[in-house]
Amino acid sequence: MTVTEAAKRSALPLRVGMIGLDNSRVVTFARLLNDDSHPYHVAGARLVAAWPGLVSPDFPMSAQRFDGFVAELRDRQGIRMTETINEVAEQCDALMLEAVDGRTRADLFERIVAFRKPVFVDKPFALGSADAERMLARAAACGTPLMSCSALRYAAALTEGLQSWGEEAMGADFYGPLPLEPTQAGYFWYGIHTAEMLFRVLGPECVEVRARRTPDHDVIVGGWKDGRIGTIRGTRTGSEQFGGVLHGKTSSRTIEVSAEDKPYLASLLEEIIPFFATGRPPVDTAETLAIIRFLESANRSLLLDKQIKMSIS
Numbered sequence: 001m002t003v004t005e006a007a008k009r010s011a012l013p014l015r016v017g018m019i020g021l022d023n024s025r026v027v028t029f030a031r032l033l034n035d036d037s038h039p040y041h042v043a044g045a046r047l048v049a050a051w052p053g054l055v056s057p058d059f060p061m062s063a064q065r066f067d068g069f070v071a072e073l074r075d076r077q078g079i080r081m082t083e084t085i086n087e088v089a090e091q092c093d094a095l096m097l098e099a100v101d102g103r104t105r106a107d108l109f110e111r112i113v114a115f116r117k118p119v120f121v122d123k124p125f126a127l128g129s130a131d132a133e134r135m136l137a138r139a140a141a142c143g144t145p146l147m148s149c150s151a152l153r154y155a156a157a158l159t160e161g162l163q164s165w166g167e168e169a170m171g172a173d174f175y176g177p178l179p180l181e182p183t184q185a186g187y188f189w190y191g192i193h194t195a196e197m198l199f200r201v202l203g204p205e206c207v208e209v210r211a212r213r214t215p216d217h218d219v220i221v222g223g224w225k226d227g228r229i230g231t232i233r234g235t236r237t238g239s240e241q242f243g244g245v246l247h248g249k250t251s252s253r254t255i256e257v258s259a260e261d262k263p264y265l266a267s268l269l270e271e272i273i274p275f276f277a278t279g280r281p282p283v284d285t286a287e288t289l290a291i292i293r294f295l296e297s298a299n300r301s302l303l304l305d306k307q308i309k310m311s312i313s
Helices: 003-008 024-033 066-076 086-089 102-117 129-142 156-165 191-202 264-276 285-304
Strands: 014-019 047-052 093-098 119-121 146-148 171-177 207-211 216-224 228-236 242-245 254-258
Touching: 003 146, 003 242, 014 024, 014 086, 014 207, 014 264, 024 047, 024 066, 024 093, 024 264, 047 086, 066 254, 086 102, 093 102, 102 129, 129 146, 146 264, 146 285, 156 242, 156 254, 156 264, 171 207, 191 242, 207 228, 207 285, 216 285, 228 285
Parallel strands: 014 047, 014 093, 093 119, 119 146, 171 228
Antiparallel strands: 171 242, 207 216, 216 228, 242 254
């Protein structure tokens, strides 16, 4: 079924399928979509089927939690489990690629892209620009609508801050937790959250990156084409809150992400469901690629201990 056909199907909610269930987000997404009594229920779609996928034995977050997440969706929420990816794609109007291990992204996406149904790829989109470019090229060749981002991009506090501020951002600083996962290529695992917030504010045209690390902290400084500067501060000790400061010509605006009760994933779903219905992603795939290049360049900067110049083509 194409996007147009799905939109015309009826007044019934869109049927959503999940690929990969070794990710804690799948439980929250299922509750937000399927539980009408949830205080932050997101209408317009229902999770109806899932392919559990495979675990990554060398990635504890995948291997140790997989069975529990599958049981929650199957036994408590009544989600139909399928034997193959094809069965999910055939039964659903749109797909969510949720497998937690970024190393599996390119292969799993290749297995669903030809169905030409809207696909949301959870973070990280890929663990390098080469895979990201191939995935975007395949989506374009197949005519498959594609969206990928961190939920922090649409955190309620950031959205409200940008809408009510009344200034143009001349720079921005964001902070958040930065645990490291050896299998997930440095900053791609948790750095992507603060990077998404930074790019939402400053846009995709980052042209240089410098990263520094101490045992407990990292700082990444990005330079934009028009001279603006954006920074990320990640911590592995102390506070695990996300936030930041927007800098304008006449004022600065503090963003306290934890000050809002609304879950990040609810705000994200409010962007995903209209995308599933229309095929028009709220974040340009060129910006998604720019973020992958930014994280890749930050990893390289850290390795080489120098500033890295980036292309924005």
